[in-house]
Amino acid sequence: MAKLFYARISKIDYEKGLADITIEEHEKQVINDVPFLAGAYEMPKIKERVAVLLEYSGKDFDKGIILGPMFSADKEPKETGKGLFVKYFSDGTKMKYDSNNKTMEVTAENLKVKNVTAESAKIKNLDVENETYRTLVRKDG
Structure with a gap:
């Protein structure tokens, strides 16, 4: 048994x-x-x-x-709540999805994404390694 x-x-x-x-x-x-x-x-x-x-x-x-x-008194969850999926990695990287507001958050030293299609984007800092552009990027202000 x-x-x-x-x-x-x-x-x-x-x-x-x-x-x-x-x-x-x-x-x-x-x-x-x-x-x-x-x-x-x-x-x-x-x-x-x-x-x-x-x-x-x-x-x-x-x-x-x-x-x-499993969680215990020595290992309690860092973030909690209904509709929350949080994954912590040993190096401090974090992946979080909140189904309440349909938001995915990834915190990592480096993040590689093969293809991205976005309807809109907010970018604080942009570092482009090559000189081939398909879209004109303008800075307001």
């Missing part, structure tokens, strides 16, 4: 999407090569606490899956 456990990440195989976990409530038992729930490639940090669903017979662990990290 599957049972929910809380464990710490002890080792990660980044290429295979697997980790060794330590289940503290079971005498710090280590279970090897447990897969992460697929959906997005985002590996937790070593020693980070995660929720794990494992087949458990009462004394032995069988197959399972790492559901991922």
Whole structure:
């Protein structure tokens, strides 16, 4: 029968999407090569606490899956609210979507976008690397 456990990440195989976990409530038992729930490639940090669903017979662990990290008193959400999706990356980059006002915000050191079509744009600073222009850009004032 599957049972929910809380464990710490002890080792990660980044290429295979697997980790060794330590289940503290079971005498710090280590279970090897447990897969992460697929959906997005985002590996937790070593020693980070995660929720794990494992087949458990009462004394032995069988197959399972790492559901991922969870919020706690040590790791509370930085921004909250209905209709809000916020993703923070370890380097400080942030992606935020607010469905209430249909606004996407990306904060990053560098942002690359292949193609952009815009009905309107507000630009505070513009740095153009090449000299090929398709649209005339004018500065008001």
